[in-house]
Amino acid sequence: MREEIEDYVFHRDFSKTYPIITHGKGIYLYDENGKRFMDACSGAVAANLGHGVEEIAEAMALQAKKAAFVHTMRFETEVLFKLAEKIAKIAPHSLNKVYFTSGGSEANESAIKLARQFHKDAGRPEKHIVIGRWQSYHGNTFGSLSAGGDIKRRQVYTPNLINFNHVHSPNCKRCPYQREKEDCDYKQNWSCVRELESVITEIGPDNVSAFIAEPIVGSQLGAVSAPEGYFKEIRKICDQYNIVLIVDEVMTGFGRTGKDFAIQHYGISPDIMTFGKGVSAGYAPLAGMVVHDRIVDSLIENSKGKFVHGYTYSGHPVSVAAGLSALTIYERDGILKNVQVVGDYLKQQLLALKKRYPIIFDVRGEGLLVGIELAADGEVGTPFPETLHASERINNIAMELGAVFYPGSGSLNGNLGDHLLISPPLNVTSDEVDGMVKILENSLQIFIEELKEEIMYEITKQIR
Ligand SMILES: Cc1ncc(COP(=O)(O)O)c(C=O)c1O
Structure with missing residues (x-):
């Protein structure tokens, strides 16, 4: 197909040639040459329910036939109310x-924007x-x-960015404050929590x-994950200074970590x-936010009920129909239970792999959001050189072997450090997990052999 068509696509990366996918079923995607990933x-x-789920496709088609687009500035739809109800019922209180x-x-x-409007309209304009x-x-x-x-x-965009402030993310295995977990008693002196407080005081x-x-x-x-108690402290600080706590569940929501939402692991409720x-299990572009009653009440009282914001495609009926169908399947098919059971199994398999492959420095995560951190010396965590692009390379090898993982870098300090996410569809089976762990193992093995060859080549070059 690639040879037959002219290429007018603005590719994600013009230095790469991407496989052209023709269809998918379950955890598999197939390309134009019949190769399976x-x-x-x-x-x-x-794609949290895997590929080719006809039930979702049909729900979308049905809605598209009834009313494909209505503008939420003028109209609403039945599916919108149904999906909002389903989400609100599982969201924190x-x-x-x-x-x-x-x-x-x-x-x-x-x-x-909502946080800003909430404060401004309630008399806190600064x-x-x-x-x-x-x-x-x-x-x-x-x-x-x-x-x-x-x-x-x-x-690249530094000059264009808004001047927001940042604190470190807690990461006890690689503590940004070089503290040992044992000497870090959050009630008195927990660096990552204190840093937030001191930045708030500094900014005012x-x-x-x-x-x-x-x-x-x-x-x-x-x-x-955050250490036990971290989010409880964060919640207290946000309450103390009247700061809106926004928890981003874009990746972790809807059962991915073994609970409906990952914040439920920590026993607190955010404001947004x-x-x-x-x-939508990836079947249509869909996202959003769930908002605390006190913010909505304030909007009604102080802003005449109007949020000064909106997009053409907010609440798009076909996307919302996909979401409603996906959430119905999660609930009906007991997906949460599968995530807990198969997620534990996946983690065990990866911990076993860590014993055989010292380049795995850490295995972590919850449910079916599992990460492995890679290191040149897995004992002490010495990272691979940045120029090696270790996680990207391992994933490229895996793709050759027929599996796709989610590579990432910067886990040590933003630049150095390599990791891979293993986050299959939430209805994956333990047999399928065995298959992906096997391909991961083979990829690590090939990567290690390639490294040995490259090191030998460098040494011979120097001797010569
Ligand atoms: C935690 C988190 N927030 C936000 C986003 C951005 O979402 P999108 O790519 O749909 O705009 C992502 C995407 O990976 C994410 O992982």
């Missing part, structure tokens, strides 16, 4: 109103600064990129609008929770 990362942790967007970046953009965390990702639009802390993605609490965080850091750190990806 095991989707071990659900695309971008989005007091988060009861659901606002829809097309993607996760737009969702975070909306949350940042509050406008967002505090985010380094090594976190909230999207690629300017607002969400400014709130996020992915230094590689921010670099009257200027701070919101704090945004991923409950489990996905693409940037490779599935790193954003979501995306899994809400």
Whole structure:
């Protein structure tokens, strides 16, 4: 097919040639040559029910036939009410109103704007600064990129970014404050919590609008959870200074981590929770935010009920129909239970792999959001050189062998450090997990052999 068609596509990376996918079924994608790829990362942790689910396709087609587009400035649809209800019923308590967007970046953009409008209209006009965390990702639009802390993605656009502040993401295995877990008693002196407080004091609490965080850091750190008690302390600080706590569940929501939402692992409720990806299981662009009653009440009281924001495709009926169908399947098919059971199994298999492959420094994550961190010396965690692009290379080898993982870098300090996310569809079986772990093992083996050859080549070159 590639030879027959003229190429007018603005590719994601013009230095690459991507396989052309013709169809998918379950955890597999097939290209035009019949090659099969095991989707071990659900695309971008989005295709959470795998590929080719006819029930969702039919729900979308049915809605498209009834009314494909209505503008939410003028009209609403039945599917919109049904999906909002389903999401509100599983969201943390007091988060009861659901606002829809097309993607996760737009969702975070909306949350940042809502926090600002909430403060301004309630008589706190100075509050406008967002505090985010380094090594976190909230999207690629300017607002969400400014709130996020992915230094590689921010670099090109630094002059355009909004002057938001950042604190470190907690990562006990690689503590940014070089502290040992044992000497880190959060009640008295927990560095990552104290850092937030000192930044708030420095900026002035009257200027701070919101704090945004991923409950489990996905693409940037490779599935790193917060230490026990961290979010409870964060909640207290946000309450103390009247700061809106935005929790970004774009990657972690809808069962991915073994609970409906990952923040439920920590026993707190945010003020705004954003979501995306899994809400439609990747069948249509859909994302959004669930908002706490006190913010909605304030909007009604202080802003005449109007949020000064909106997109053409907010609440698009066909996307919403896909979401409604996906959530119905998650619930009906007991997906949460599968995530817990098969997620544990996946982690065990990866821990066994770690014993055989010292380049695996760490295995972490919850449910089916599992990360492995790679290191040149897995004992002490010495990272691979950045120029090696270790995680990208291992994933390229895996793709040759017929599986796709989600590679990432910067897990040590934003630049150095390599990791891979293993995040298959939530209905994956343990047999399928065995298949993907086998391909991962073979890929690591080939990578190690390639490295040995390259090192030998360098040594011979130097001797010569
Ligand atoms: C935690 C998190 N937030 C936001 C986004 C941005 O979502 P989107 O790419 O749909 O705009 C992502 C995407 O990977 C994400 O992982």
